Amino acid sequence: MKKIAILPTLLTLGNAICGFAAIAYASKINPGQPGTERFFAISGWLIFAAMVFDALDGYVARLSRVASKFGAELDSLCDAISFGLAPAYLLMRMGPGWEPLPSLHQALAGIAALYMVCAILRLARYNVETAADPASSKRFRGLPSPGAAGCIAALGLVRGTLPQLAHDFRWLDMSIAQQALQIWATVGALVVALLMVSRVPYPHLTKQMLRGRRHFSHLIQVLVLAYVIFVVPVVALVVIFWLYGLGIPLRHALARSLRPRRFPRTEGPSVTDTVPH
16 A cells, blocks of 8 residues: 555544534434534534635645545545535434424435435545546536535524524524524525536635735735634624525526527528629
8 A cells, every 4th residue: 555644634534523523413402402502503613624624634735745546535535424424414403393394304304315415426526527637626516515514514503503692682583593594404405405416617715715826905805704704703604605605606697697699690692692793
């Protein structure tokens, strides 16, 4: 067996450990037991931590010039746990506790399974396309699995902070907020699952933000974004990931609808044919 790079491999495995821990904390959630709501937020934060490890392992591997086929395959396996299984399980845990429409929980469980399948298919397709055309990694075809996982993890953060919000804002009805969030999770998760296996082009945000030389104004924008995430992390992450997940395909569809149609040229009489001799 060839030698493997220790640091990138440990970072990749850290990704998987965060995903496993997210599942473990999500399994502790009991909607009928006070105090377990916080595990929604803990599970969501662990999925975001997995994204940090996922970004660092590739960066460190390229920086130290030790990128390999082994590292790429290991990264996909770990991503399947952190960005496929963990968000799907967290999504399914958002369902129990809503008595008026118990069938919606069954639908949510089915969508969670579909989400996991689409994430795995997305990762497999990415490996095949990247191996065939390395330049294709500059833009994603379909919503990347970390982006989809960020959408679900952001909902986990919201679900985990609902008790505190209900305490701070007396006018907020906890049951109505939970019902609204469950509908959002059911419909939104179905959409992002299908977007993962779509052909919609998505930009590689981290490469665009961190690579190459940029103007000073670009640095200011990045710092402002980091500050907003630090001050209001839950709101900022919800807006960023859902805007990325749903905004890109909407803009793509709008651009295609506004694109002028090209009509086939019809064979007609030429100018010389219409001029009398």
